[in-house]
Amino acid sequence: MNNINGKTKTIGLIGNPVEHTLSPFIHNMLAEKMKLNTVYVPFHVKNGNLKEAISGASALGILGTNVTVPYKVDVMPYIDELQERAKIIDAVNTIKFINGRRYGYNTDADGLLTSCKRAGISLMNKTICILGAGGAARSVAVMCAEEKAKKIIIVNRTVEKAQELKLAILNYFNIEIQVLGYDAIKSQSEVDVCFQTTSIGMYPNSDVTPIDDENFFKGLRWAVDIIYNPSETKFLSLAKASGVSILNGLGMLYFQAVKAYEIWNDIEIPDAILEECLNQFTDYVYSKKR
Numbered sequence: 171m172n173n174i175n176g177k178t179k180t181i182g183l184i185g186n187p188v189e190h191t192l193s194p195f196i197h198n199m200l201a202e203k204m205k206l207n208t209v210y211v212p213f214h215v216k217n218g219n220l221k222e223a224i225s226g227a228s229a230l231g232i233l234g235t236n237v238t239v240p241y242k243v244d245v246m247p248y249i250d251e252l253q254e255r256a257k258i259i260d261a262v263n264t265i266k267f268i269n270g271r272r273y274g275y276n277t278d279a280d281g282l283l284t285s286c287k288r289a290g291i292s293l294m295n296k297t298i299c300i301l302g303a304g305g306a307a308r309s310v311a312v313m314c315a316e317e318k319a320k321k322i323i324i325v326n327r328t329v330e331k332a333q334e335l336k337l338a339i340l341n342y343f344n345i346e347i348q349v350l351g352y353d354a355i356k357s358q359s360e361v362d363v364c365f366q367t368t369s370i371g372m373y374p375n376s377d378v379t380p381i382d383d384e385n386f387f388k389g390l391r392w393a394v395d396i397i398y399n400p401s402e403t404k405f406l407s408l409a410k411a412s413g414v415s416i417l418n419g420l421g422m423l424y425f426q427a428v429k430a431y432e433i434w435n436d437i438e439i440p441d442a443i444l445e446e447c448l449n450q451f452t453d454y455v456y457s458k459k460r
């Protein structure tokens with residue numbers, strides 16, 4: 171980053187707030203390791219300024235941006251060409267500017283899938299439970315449908331929202347989807363993989379979990395939480411105590427960033443560099459040296 175010069179290409183993060191983002195660390199590390207002349211900076215875009223921010227980024231010749239909360243859906247009208255995956259997930263987390271045109275992508279499902287595959291989780295023909303029915307749940311559901319899961323069970327506090335998600339997924343995929351409330355899922359013992367997609371258990375509220383029923387965990391093979399702080403949520407520790415294999419959300423965060431960096435730069439990052447950077451990133455996040 172000390173080598174910024176006239177040829178440096180800028181990449182940014184559009185969000186509100188952006189103060190706690192880990193993305194600059196990942197993207198600037200990837201630039202250094204790949205020896206690419208890019209710099210990644212946060213852009214705090216206040217309410218009402220999104221349209222101008224996108225036009226401005228395009229006019230400034232910025233290579234691309236990530237888009238985070240609360241703009242992943244709001245940004246869609248300002249995109250010229252939407253990747254099919256982003257259309258299905260109905261949210262954009264990555265924009266690339268080419269000759270004044272805005273290309274929109276969603277790399278969240280890619281990130282989670284890569285993280286799952288590295289951990290040895292396969293989704294094909296599996297019964298999957300998704301806790302939550304918001305934006306994150308939708309990415310997970312699309313990933314499961316694309317990977318040809320046997321059945322998806324969506325569990326949500328507000329059952330109507332789970333029904334809406336079910337219909338949205340059935341618009342694009344032919345897959346069995348069941349909607350349940352938290353009470354009903356407790357007695358389900360035939361789930362292979364459960365994805366926790368709500369914010370329940372996130373730091374500093376680390377002592378809560380959306381589900382704590384032993385019966386549920388007994389039948390489970392994998393528990394995945396998209397939360398990475400704490401590294402082991404209460405949901406994951408209960409699962410682990412029942413002998414279930416666990417995976418947190420750090421890999422999803424890292425690999426969605428990797429995919430975006432590959433899109434902006436038209437590259438494929440070699441595995442050795444990916445591993446080295448993931449180790450460095452994990453140390454950075456969990457060593458408390460930040």
Ligand code: ATR
Nearest residue numbers: 302303304305306307326327328331367368369370
């Ligand atoms: P994101 O885009 O991160 O998924 P979201 O769209 O706001 O965020 O969705 C949050 C999800 O967490 C929802 O499924 C929400 O449940 P409701 O649809 O019933 O609101 C769930 N959630 C958040 N806090 C919750 C809580 N205290 N108990 C149960 N579910 C909760």
